[in-house]
Amino acid sequence: MAKNVIITAKTVEEAIEKASEKFGTPKSELQYEVISEAKKGLFGIGSQDAKISVCVSExxxxxxxxxxxxxxxxxxxxxxxxxxxxxxxxxxxxxxxxxxxxxxxxxxxxxxxxxxxxxxxxxxxxxxxxxxxxxxxxNYREKRQEALRKLAQKTASRAKRQGRNITLEPMSAYERRAIHAEVQNIEGVTTFSIGSGDNRKVVVSPENQKTQKPRTKSGNQDKKPAKETKPAKAKALDPDIPLTYAGSGVSKQPIVKAKSIEELGLADPDESDIY
Structure with missing residues (x-):
């Protein structure tokens, strides 16, 4: 089905150019008829634009x-x-x-x-x-289709061998469909898509792969937080109990371990009365 559209411009050539751009048709393939040529008129009075009738296929x-x-x-x-x-x-x-x-x-x-x-x-x-x-x-699409088939087969084999999900690079909807279709013919693996828009990807997954439980925004709430272990408070040496010396029969002073002298509660040697 076709229709005729009237195009006007200052010259016939400009009208043809205008029609070519409007209908997306090269000028050499445009079907048109010149209705009237442009007229200059006298002192600008009575001037007329060129007019053509363009046959447009719908x-x-x-x-x-x-x-x-x-x-x-x-x-x-x-x-x-x-x-x-x-x-x-x-x-x-x-x-x-x-x-x-x-x-x-x-x-x-x-x-x-x-x-x-x-x-x-x-x-x-x-x-x-x-x-x-x-x-x-x-013939790009056929070549790309073959490349996608090989990619799907290689990725499926790798996913089964390693026992983990393999995520492919972002692809168009056409390419994702090709991957899904090819993997459907391979036993032991499946596919699903993640992401959105231009970042949408295909994931090739072993069928026995366990889906990891998603973490909540506040973290893993299933596990109770570990109780904070407070460091043992160091016991100061009792001045009433004499020190234990090797080989002596003197009663034993309890042995206390600490990271620093300050934790033992001892007086600073520089301030002590003991020399």
Whole structure:
């Protein structure tokens, strides 16, 4: 389904440029008809802007494809081929190939994910029934899918061998689903997600791994606090009991241990009357 939209500007060329930006379609692929040329008038009186009629397709597939083409053109990237494949009634794959396309992939496909998100917004705006568009560049998604499968298998083996949880780096929802799906086929391990937003991660866990009881904000309240042990108070030497000397038969003075002389309660030698 298509509709005609009137665009006006000071010149026909400006009107075409305006339409290209408005509808996200390269000028070379824009379907338009010139209704009237611009008129200068006399002393500014009676001047008229140029007017064109643009045929705009409301087909979501057309809108999605044109959005991708416009982004590539803005980045001055020229694709060798853009292929559109309808995998189901609600899913379409847009595959792009060409030199320098790694620029729109980014680290672990982060830029590609953003392009895909914006493409879906542009194609589904004001359209009844949502259709999902997958944007792929240089067959990146299949390569990444294979890498994720190997990562899931390796991590599952490590989790079983070490008997502990293994947390992976933050991933997109698409990549997390790939990890979950692969680990489901491996016996003895399971997965769950933690975190939120861009920091959401997958945890690969042995099935016999015991879940640790979370600590409360006030700490572990199950254990009673240990009683504080007060140091034993040192007993001062009793002046009425004579000291015990080795080999003598004199009655024994109790032996007292302390960390310092002050704890024994003895007088300072410098102040004592005993020399």
């Amino acid at each position: 087909d979501p597939d057309f809108l999605a494809l044109n959005f991708v083409k416009t982004v590539l053109a803005d980045l001055e990237l020229t694709p060798t081929e853009i292929e559109v494949t309808k995998t189901s009634e609600k899913e379409v794959v847009i595959s792009v190939t060409g030199e320098g396309m790694g620029l729109i992939i980014g680290h672990h496909g982060e830029i590609l994910e953003s392009l895909q998100y914006l493409t879906n917004l542009a194609a589904n705006k004001g359209v009844e029934g949502y259709r999902r568009y997958i944007v792929d560049v240089e």
